[in-house]
Amino acid sequence: MQIKIYNSSGIRVNSGSVFSTLLLAGAMLLSTGWGVQRTAAGTGFPTVAGDEPSFSIGVFQLTVDPAFTFLFAPSPTYYYPGYSPGSGVLTSPTMYDFSSTTIAVSSNHVRNIPGNPYFPPTTPGGVVVGTAAHAPAFPDSINSYSPEYANIPAAFATAPNGIDEIMTEIESFALTASSSVLQCAPDPRVPTVSSTVKMVFAGPDQIPSLPHNRRSIGLVQQITNGAASDFPAQSFFDIFVEVNLPPVPGNNSINDFPPVSNPVHSGYDPLGGAILYNDANNPLIIVNPDVTSLPPTAVYIHGQTTAVPLRFKFANPPYWNADDVIGYVVLAGHGVFPTGGKSNTCAEAATVLDQTLGPIGSPAPQMPIPWLRPGTLFPTPDSGYVSVVNTVVDGGATNDLDDTVSFSPFLWVRDLSLVNLTNPIAPPAVNDSATYTNDTALLNLQVSDDGVNFLTEQQASVSMQVLISNSNSPAGSTTVYDTEMLQLDFQGFAPYTFRLRESPTLQSLGRHTIGPDPRGHRISSFFDVFLEASYDDGQTWIPAERSIRVQAGAPPAAPSSIFISHAGPNIVLNWQNEFTLQSATDVVGPYTDVTDVTGPVTIGPYTTVPTEQQQYFRLRQ
Numbered sequence: 001m002q003i004k005i006y007n008s009s010g011i012r013v014n015s016g017s018v019f020s021t022l023l024l025a026g027a028m029l030l031s032t033g034w035g036v037q038r039t040a041a042g043t044g045f046p047t048v049a050g051d052e053p054s055f056s057i058g059v060f061q062l063t064v065d066p067a068f069t070f071l072f073a074p075s076p077t078y079y080y081p082g083y084s085p086g087s088g089v090l091t092s093p094t095m096y097d098f099s100s101t102t103i104a105v106s107s108n109h110v111r112n113i114p115g116n117p118y119f120p121p122t123t124p125g126g127v128v129v130g131t132a133a134h135a136p137a138f139p140d141s142i143n144s145y146s147p148e149y150a151n152i153p154a155a156f157a158t159a160p161n162g163i164d165e166i167m168t169e170i171e172s173f174a175l176t177a178s179s180s181v182l183q184c185a186p187d188p189r190v191p192t193v194s195s196t197v198k199m200v201f202a203g204p205d206q207i208p209s210l211p212h213n214r215r216s217i218g219l220v221q222q223i224t225n226g227a228a229s230d231f232p233a234q235s236f237f238d239i240f241v242e243v244n245l246p247p248v249p250g251n252n253s254i255n256d257f258p259p260v261s262n263p264v265h266s267g268y269d270p271l272g273g274a275i276l277y278n279d280a281n282n283p284l285i286i287v288n289p290d291v292t293s294l295p296p297t298a299v300y301i302h303g304q305t306t307a308v309p310l311r312f313k314f315a316n317p318p319y320w321n322a323d324d325v326i327g328y329v330v331l332a333g334h335g336v337f338p339t340g341g342k343s344n345t346c347a348e349a350a351t352v353l354d355q356t357l358g359p360i361g362s363p364a365p366q367m368p369i370p371w372l373r374p375g376t377l378f379p380t381p382d383s384g385y386v387s388v389v390n391t392v393v394d395g396g397a398t399n400d401l402d403d404t405v406s407f408s409p410f411l412w413v414r415d416l417s418l419v420n421l422t423n424p425i426a427p428p429a430v431n432d433s434a435t436y437t438n439d440t441a442l443l444n445l446q447v448s449d450d451g452v453n454f455l456t457e458q459q460a461s462v463s464m465q466v467l468i469s470n471s472n473s474p475a476g477s478t479t480v481y482d483t484e485m486l487q488l489d490f491q492g493f494a495p496y497t498f499r500l501r502e503s504p505t506l507q508s509l510g511r512h513t514i515g516p517d518p519r520g521h522r523i524s525s526f527f528d529v530f531l532e533a534s535y536d537d538g539q540t541w542i543p544a545e546r547s548i549r550v551q552a553g554a555p556p557a558a559p560s561s562i563f564i565s566h567a568g569p570n571i572v573l574n575w576q577n578e579f580t581l582q583s584a585t586d587v588v589g590p591y592t593d594v595t596d597v598t599g600p601v602t603i604g605p606y607t608t609v610p611t612e613q614q615q616y617f618r619l620r621q
Contacts, residue, residue, distance in 0.1 A: 007429075044230035044293070045166050045220070046109035051130040056102040057345070057352045060243075060332035062310060063369055066557035068326050068575060070252060071274075071319065077165060077250035079393040081191035085089050087389045088554065089330070089366075094184070094349050095175035095200060101268045101336065102205070103609035104130025106142070108165040108230070111159060129169045129217070138204040142217060147268070149217060150238045150283040156219055163222040164230050168237065168309035170216035174198055175334075186344035188393045189357050195246070197273075201242045213280040214240040220291065229556045233291040238283035243310060246273040256319045275313040276326055282308050284329065289305070306478075306513060306524050308518060317563040318574035318604065325563060327542045329514060330366035331356060363388050364401050365549040368511065368524035370478075373555065375423035376514050377437060378468060382418035383526065385550035404451070405544040407533035410520060411498055412451040416466075416550055417444040418488075427481065427514065432470035434585035435486075443488070456496060463489045466527075468512065478515035478522070479534045486528050498535045503543060506530035526551035559619030567607065574604040579619035581606055587616050 039541045069088050072080035082091040106127045121161075124192075126143035135347040142148055147413065178196040188191060202211045218237035222230045242301065248259040261270045278284060307328035315322040333356025337348050358364035366388060373380050388403040402474070404414040420442040428434040443462045465487040470479065485508040490500040502508050510527035528547040534540055559579040580603045582591040593600045594608075 005152075009239075021255050030068055031165070036127075040331040043108070043164070043228075045222075047107055049104070049106050049130060051102050051104040051171055053099060054103065054335040054336045055099075056097045056101045056175070056334055057171075058095050058097075058332070058334040059347050059353060059356050060092045060200070061366065062092075062327045062355070063307070063330050063366070063554070064088045064090055064324055064327040066554050067560045067577070068320065068324075069361050069557070071256050072252065075252045075255060080248055080251045080253055081193070081394055084241040085393070088327075089388075089390050090327070091190055091390070092199060092394055093177040093188070094190050095177050096345070097173065097175050097323075100172050100174040100206070102170075102172040102203070104169045104171050104519050108164050108166055111161060111163050111165050115495060127167045128172060129167050131227075135600050139208070139215075140210065140405070142169070142546050144148060147213075148215070150213070150240075150280060151285055153236055153285065153287055153288070155234060156221055156236060158227050159221050163452045165219055167219040168220060168235075170203045170239070171243075173200075173202040173208050173216075184349055187350070187353060188360060189353055189392065189401060191394040198244060199246075199247045200241055200243050202239060203256075207242050210240075211280065214277075216240050227364075231292050234287070234289050235291055236287045237284060240278055240280075240283060242313065243276040245276065252581060256316075258316055265544075274316070274326070276310040278310055278329075279323075281293060284308050289466075299328070303561070307369045310453070314607065317565075319576060321561040321563075328367070328369045328404050331364055332370065333357075342571055360401070361404060362546070363390060363401055364530065365526075366551070368513075368526040368551050369554070370515055370522035370524040371511060371552065371555050372517055372520055372558070373523045374520045376427055376523070378427050378512065379421040379424050379524060379525070381421075381424055383555070384417060384421060384553050385525070386418070386553050387414065387416040387548050387550050389415055395462050402446075403548055405531065405546060406451060407531075407542045407544055409534055410449060410498065410542075410612045411533050412448040413445045413500070413531075413533075414448075414454060415444070415446045415457075416548065418442070418462075418550060419444070427479075427512075428468060428470045430470050430472060433467060436464075436466045436468065438464045443490050443500075445490075445577055447492065447494060447498075450461065453537045458492055460491055460493070473605050481512040481514075483510040483512050485510065485529055488529065488531075498536075501532050501534075501541070503532050504531035506543070506547075508547065524552065540605045556606075562617055564617060570607050570609055573606045573608070573617060575619060578602050582620055583619050584616050585612050585614060591616075591618060591620075 050212070066088065072083040072090065079085055080090065082093065084091070099284070106129045109127060126141035130139050130140060137323050145152060176196060176198045177193045179193045180196060197478060201207060202216050213598055216237060216239045218235060220233050220235040223232050223234055243254070245257065247253045247259065257274050272495045279542045307327050307330045309325045311323050311325050312320045313322065320326070333352055335348060335352045335355070356364065375381070390401045392399045392401055402414045406412045418441060420440060421438060422440065423438065425434055425436050439461070441464045442459055444457065444459045447458055448454045467484045467486055468481050470481055472479070485502055488502040492498040508527055508529040510525065512525040513523065515522040526549055528549050530547045532541040532546070534542070557577060560576055563574045565574070579602060581594040582592040583594050594606065595601065
């Protein structure tokens with residue numbers, strides 16, 4: 001195997017913050033008529049601020065951090081609906097919002113950077129967005145590009161003086177999974193629901209006490225300066241959501257998630273559940289680079305950028321602390337449709353699933369996750385690259401949706417796992433490149449001769465080469481490298497004797513990012529690999545119908561939070577999963593294992609009487 005890494009980005013990228021396909025992809029763009037007065041023919045942007053209700057459908061996938069996968073395990077019967085124990089991916093039900101989605105827009109104005117660093121001189125108090133009729137105490141204007149926007153993509157930040165633009169904001173957005181409002185035929189890509197629960201919401205009308213730095217605001221900009229028409233245009237949104245995962249009988253969530261009576265759910269769904277959010281530094285960014293009219297007919301976008309972390313909003317000892325990262329949104333999509341009726345909703349929902357999750361049997365590439373790593377060597381030691389393995393659990397049924405590529409008509413492969421990536425190298429310095437070579441890597445995969453029955457798992461050594469380059473190394477922020485897999489050779493064996501190789505004509509490109517973290521480094525990595533197969537020992541090669549994405553696997557479960565409480569003169573320490581408790585009298589150590597009559601203490605709760613003036617505790621694997 002051979003891998004090559006490049007860093008061709010000259011733009012600062014915040015780890016986990018850049019998205020081009022997410023929860024509200026197209027919400028602003030797809031609303032019905034925008035509800036505001038248009039300019040004369042030939043321009044296109046509205047001349048009066050206003051807002052518009054819409055009808056929308058959404059779905060998302062969350063890769064759960066290994067430290068919290070226990071929350072979705074059977075207790076005693078089933079995994080959490082939509083959870084895949086093989087990959088740790090949680091897929092939401094299809095969700096609907098028949099009346100709550102409201103998008104606010106400003107009037108058209110001319111961008112004038114030299115005259116004012118933020119807005120045209122004619123609007124020194126900022127640009128009014130919407131009618132301010134929805135959440136009166138919330139701001140109804142946007143006063144600056146920075147710092148009000150959490151992240152502005154480079155194409156918008158460097159737009160020229162003199163172009164037309166409008167500001168936008170999500171005032172209200174709520175997606176509900178319902179067992180009674182709408183009944184569509186079951187779809188194996190998503191779980192069914194047995195109740196009605198509001199799951200995803202955004203905007204000041206839906207999120208209690210929404211901080212101003214988590215406003216979901218965006219821009220629509222004319223592309224051609226001085227053109228008679230505002231179109232074509234480009235647009236983006238910074239989206240901040242909250243997600244409610246309800247407790248479900250039959251698995252650990254029914255015991256571990258906050259119940260109905262939990263007071264933190266005042267203002268949230270009355271069923272209770274775990275409330276998740278994306279923080280102010282990590283918006284879900286959606287981009288549409290080619291808007292030809294308002295509203296366009298349909299927009300679904302997903303790209304090759306870093307997944308966004310979701311955090312617990314409230315503490316729930318001993319299961320999690322507030323702000324712990326439960327996992328990363330790796331796929332999400334939202335369609336806003338021109339009618340609020342339900343006559344065509346099932347067909348529209350199927351379209352959203354196809355565009356977001358990919359057709360059945362061809363899952364869409366997931367966003368790479370910036371996992372916490374102790375060092376920066378490439379490839380990450382003790383890690384590997386895996387394709388999507390996603391068995392959606394729905395009650396007692398399992399739906400196999402693993403990423404599968406075919407070399408029709410004689411071979412199908414899935415569940416690729418590239419491991420034993422020994423002798424990693426240091427990432428190249430700025431304006432340099434490096435090659436990683438490994439002749440003893442191992443490739444695991446499952447094989448089928450009919451695309452249905454995958455009965456044989458094969459493993460063999462592969463010759464591998466990868467190229468990595470760095471054209472920009474920004475200090476103190478994430479470095480983005482471009483990568484290319486140059487060589488991957490695999491020899492199959494009976495009963496399916498075949499050969500696989502990386503395509504000599506199609507580039508297998510990828511991306512590798514290294515970002516800062518106080519505890520180490522945040523690293524994401526993936527390749528979209530084009531393969532060819534031969535059944536006659538290399539005389540004839542058949543290309544796969546498409547590439548297959550392999551991305552860096554998750555690290556082992558890391559020790560999570562220690563919860564401390566008092567019981568009279570004693571202190572009680574509690575934590576989840578099995579980790580060895582250690583203590584020290586100084587914060588920097590040395591730390592030693594805490595023991596009792598059975599040996600090292602590995603499972604909480606642990607009760608002790610303080611014997612030192614100060615004492616520190618930690619967990620180790």
